[in-house]
Amino acid sequence: MMVTIGLMMRVLDIVFGALGLLLVLRAVLQVFGMRWAHPVLQIVVKVTDPVIKLTNRVLGIPAYRSTYRAYGTGHADVLNAATALVVLWFTRTIITWALQTVLLVPGWVAQPWGAIGGILRHILTLLFELYGVAIFVRVLFAWIQVPYSSKVTRFAWTITEPLLAPIRRVLPALGGLDFSPVIAFLLLRLLQQVVFSLLAWVF
Secondary structure, three states: OHHHHHHHHHHHHHHHHHHHHHHHHHHHHHOOOOOOHHHHHHHHHHHEEEEHHHHHHHHHHOOOHHHHHOOOOOOOHHHHHHHHHHHHHHHHHHHHHHHHHHHHHHHHHHOOOOOHHHHHHHHHHHHHHHHHHHHHHHHHHHHHOOOOOHHHHHHHHHHHHHHHHHHHHOOEEEOEOOOHHHHHHHHHHHHHHHHHHHHHHOE
Protein backbone atom coordinates (compact mmCIF):
# COMPACT_ATOMS: atom_id res chain seq x y z
CA MET A 1 0.00 0.00 0.00
CA MET A 2 2.80 2.40 0.91
CA VAL A 3 4.51 1.65 -2.40
CA THR A 4 1.26 2.30 -4.29
CA ILE A 5 0.64 5.61 -2.54
CA GLY A 6 4.27 6.64 -3.04
CA LEU A 7 3.91 5.87 -6.76
CA MET A 8 0.65 7.86 -6.90
CA MET A 9 2.37 10.85 -5.29
CA ARG A 10 5.21 10.72 -7.82
CA VAL A 11 2.76 10.48 -10.74
CA LEU A 12 0.72 13.39 -9.36
CA ASP A 13 3.89 15.45 -8.93
CA ILE A 14 4.80 14.82 -12.56
CA VAL A 15 1.29 15.63 -13.86
CA PHE A 16 0.81 18.76 -11.74
CA GLY A 17 4.38 19.87 -12.40
CA ALA A 18 3.99 19.48 -16.16
CA LEU A 19 0.67 21.35 -16.20
CA GLY A 20 2.14 24.09 -14.02
CA LEU A 21 5.12 24.53 -16.35
CA LEU A 22 2.82 24.68 -19.38
CA LEU A 23 0.66 27.34 -17.72
CA VAL A 24 3.78 29.38 -16.94
CA LEU A 25 5.00 28.87 -20.53
CA ARG A 26 1.61 30.00 -21.87
CA ALA A 27 1.85 33.23 -19.89
CA VAL A 28 5.52 33.87 -20.71
CA LEU A 29 5.08 33.33 -24.45
CA GLN A 30 2.30 35.92 -24.54
CA VAL A 31 4.17 38.39 -22.33
CA PHE A 32 7.03 38.26 -24.84
CA GLY A 33 4.64 38.88 -27.73
CA MET A 34 4.38 35.50 -29.44
CA ARG A 35 1.62 35.56 -32.05
CA TRP A 36 -1.58 33.76 -31.08
CA ALA A 37 -1.41 31.69 -34.28
CA HIS A 38 2.13 30.41 -33.59
CA PRO A 39 2.16 26.56 -33.57
CA VAL A 40 4.02 26.31 -30.25
CA LEU A 41 1.56 28.59 -28.47
CA GLN A 42 -1.37 26.77 -30.05
CA ILE A 43 -0.13 23.42 -28.69
CA VAL A 44 0.34 24.88 -25.20
CA VAL A 45 -3.11 26.48 -25.36
CA LYS A 46 -4.81 23.24 -26.41
CA VAL A 47 -3.22 21.34 -23.50
CA THR A 48 -3.91 24.00 -20.85
CA ASP A 49 -7.30 25.26 -22.03
CA PRO A 50 -9.28 22.54 -20.17
CA VAL A 51 -7.56 23.54 -16.89
CA ILE A 52 -8.23 27.25 -17.41
CA LYS A 53 -11.85 26.72 -18.50
CA LEU A 54 -12.53 24.49 -15.50
CA THR A 55 -10.90 27.04 -13.17
CA ASN A 56 -12.94 29.89 -14.66
CA ARG A 57 -16.15 27.89 -14.36
CA VAL A 58 -15.50 26.99 -10.71
CA LEU A 59 -14.49 30.54 -9.75
CA GLY A 60 -17.14 32.30 -11.79
CA ILE A 61 -14.62 34.16 -13.96
CA PRO A 62 -15.92 35.32 -17.36
CA ALA A 63 -14.21 33.85 -20.44
CA TYR A 64 -11.55 36.19 -21.80
CA ARG A 65 -10.69 34.40 -25.06
CA SER A 66 -12.85 36.73 -27.20
CA THR A 67 -11.30 39.76 -25.50
CA TYR A 68 -7.85 38.54 -26.51
CA ARG A 69 -8.77 38.03 -30.14
CA ALA A 70 -10.67 41.28 -30.41
CA TYR A 71 -8.06 43.57 -28.92
CA GLY A 72 -4.87 41.71 -29.69
CA THR A 73 -3.65 41.58 -26.10
CA GLY A 74 -2.84 38.52 -24.06
CA HIS A 75 -3.13 40.37 -20.74
CA ALA A 76 -6.42 38.73 -19.71
CA ASP A 77 -5.26 35.30 -20.83
CA VAL A 78 -2.04 35.68 -18.80
CA LEU A 79 -4.16 36.44 -15.73
CA ASN A 80 -6.29 33.38 -16.46
CA ALA A 81 -3.15 31.23 -16.62
CA ALA A 82 -1.91 32.70 -13.32
CA THR A 83 -5.25 31.96 -11.64
CA ALA A 84 -5.26 28.38 -12.94
CA LEU A 85 -1.71 27.94 -11.63
CA VAL A 86 -2.79 28.97 -8.12
CA VAL A 87 -5.78 26.61 -8.22
CA LEU A 88 -3.48 23.82 -9.43
CA TRP A 89 -1.09 24.51 -6.54
CA PHE A 90 -3.97 24.50 -4.05
CA THR A 91 -5.35 21.22 -5.43
CA ARG A 92 -1.93 19.56 -5.33
CA THR A 93 -1.47 20.68 -1.70
CA ILE A 94 -4.76 19.09 -0.64
CA ILE A 95 -4.18 15.81 -2.51
CA THR A 96 -0.59 15.47 -1.29
CA TRP A 97 -1.66 16.13 2.29
CA ALA A 98 -4.43 13.51 2.04
CA LEU A 99 -2.04 10.86 0.67
CA GLN A 100 0.58 11.67 3.31
CA THR A 101 -2.10 11.31 5.98
CA VAL A 102 -2.96 7.82 4.68
CA LEU A 103 0.72 6.88 4.94
CA LEU A 104 0.99 8.15 8.52
CA VAL A 105 -2.23 6.63 9.89
CA PRO A 106 -0.80 3.11 10.55
CA GLY A 107 1.94 4.60 12.71
CA TRP A 108 -0.56 6.74 14.59
CA VAL A 109 -2.78 3.72 15.26
CA ALA A 110 0.15 1.63 16.48
CA GLN A 111 1.35 4.32 18.91
CA PRO A 112 -1.54 6.73 19.50
CA TRP A 113 -0.09 8.59 22.48
CA GLY A 114 3.37 8.96 21.02
CA ALA A 115 1.90 10.16 17.73
CA ILE A 116 -0.09 13.09 19.13
CA GLY A 117 2.69 15.58 18.41
CA GLY A 118 3.10 14.29 14.85
CA ILE A 119 -0.65 14.44 14.24
CA LEU A 120 -0.86 18.02 15.49
CA ARG A 121 2.13 19.10 13.39
CA HIS A 122 0.64 17.41 10.31
CA ILE A 123 -2.73 19.11 10.71
CA LEU A 124 -1.29 22.52 11.63
CA THR A 125 1.10 22.43 8.65
CA LEU A 126 -1.86 22.06 6.30
CA LEU A 127 -3.84 24.80 8.06
CA PHE A 128 -0.95 27.28 7.90
CA GLU A 129 -0.32 26.46 4.23
CA LEU A 130 -3.99 26.81 3.29
CA TYR A 131 -4.33 30.11 5.14
CA GLY A 132 -1.29 31.44 3.29
CA VAL A 133 -2.83 30.27 0.02
CA ALA A 134 -6.11 32.02 0.96
CA ILE A 135 -4.26 35.33 1.46
CA PHE A 136 -2.47 34.92 -1.88
CA VAL A 137 -5.75 34.00 -3.62
CA ARG A 138 -7.45 37.08 -2.17
CA VAL A 139 -4.70 39.37 -3.49
CA LEU A 140 -4.64 37.70 -6.90
CA PHE A 141 -8.41 37.72 -7.25
CA ALA A 142 -8.56 41.41 -6.34
CA TRP A 143 -5.90 42.11 -9.00
CA ILE A 144 -7.70 40.25 -11.78
CA GLN A 145 -11.11 41.42 -10.52
CA VAL A 146 -12.74 38.07 -9.90
CA PRO A 147 -16.34 38.98 -9.00
CA TYR A 148 -17.27 38.92 -5.32
CA SER A 149 -20.25 36.78 -6.31
CA SER A 150 -17.77 33.90 -6.67
CA LYS A 151 -18.05 31.60 -3.64
CA VAL A 152 -14.26 31.14 -3.59
CA THR A 153 -13.71 34.91 -3.51
CA ARG A 154 -16.20 35.36 -0.67
CA PHE A 155 -14.68 32.48 1.29
CA ALA A 156 -11.10 33.81 0.87
CA TRP A 157 -12.29 37.29 1.93
CA THR A 158 -14.21 35.98 4.95
CA ILE A 159 -11.38 33.91 6.44
CA THR A 160 -8.58 36.44 5.79
CA GLU A 161 -10.32 39.68 6.75
CA PRO A 162 -10.04 39.04 10.54
CA LEU A 163 -6.24 39.08 10.16
CA LEU A 164 -5.88 41.75 7.46
CA ALA A 165 -8.32 44.30 8.92
CA PRO A 166 -6.34 44.94 12.18
CA ILE A 167 -3.11 45.19 10.17
CA ARG A 168 -4.67 47.81 7.87
CA ARG A 169 -5.77 49.84 10.90
CA VAL A 170 -2.19 49.88 12.22
CA LEU A 171 -0.54 50.22 8.80
CA PRO A 172 -2.72 52.25 6.40
CA ALA A 173 -2.23 51.97 2.64
CA LEU A 174 0.92 53.77 1.47
CA GLY A 175 0.66 55.48 -1.89
CA GLY A 176 -2.52 53.57 -2.59
CA LEU A 177 -0.81 50.21 -1.99
CA ASP A 178 -2.13 47.82 0.65
CA PHE A 179 0.78 46.06 2.36
CA SER A 180 -1.38 44.19 4.86
CA PRO A 181 -1.11 40.84 2.96
CA VAL A 182 2.71 41.03 3.09
CA ILE A 183 2.67 41.70 6.83
CA ALA A 184 0.11 38.92 7.26
CA PHE A 185 2.40 36.44 5.49
CA LEU A 186 5.29 37.39 7.77
CA LEU A 187 3.14 37.14 10.90
CA LEU A 188 1.78 33.79 9.73
CA ARG A 189 5.29 32.36 9.28
CA LEU A 190 6.38 33.74 12.65
CA LEU A 191 3.33 32.22 14.35
CA GLN A 192 4.00 28.90 12.63
CA GLN A 193 7.58 28.81 13.96
CA VAL A 194 6.41 29.67 17.48
CA VAL A 195 3.68 27.02 17.47
CA PHE A 196 5.97 24.32 16.10
CA SER A 197 8.64 25.22 18.65
CA LEU A 198 6.08 24.83 21.44
CA LEU A 199 4.98 21.46 20.01
CA ALA A 200 8.60 20.28 19.86
CA TRP A 201 9.08 21.32 23.50
CA VAL A 202 5.85 19.65 24.70
CA PHE A 203 6.19 16.44 22.69
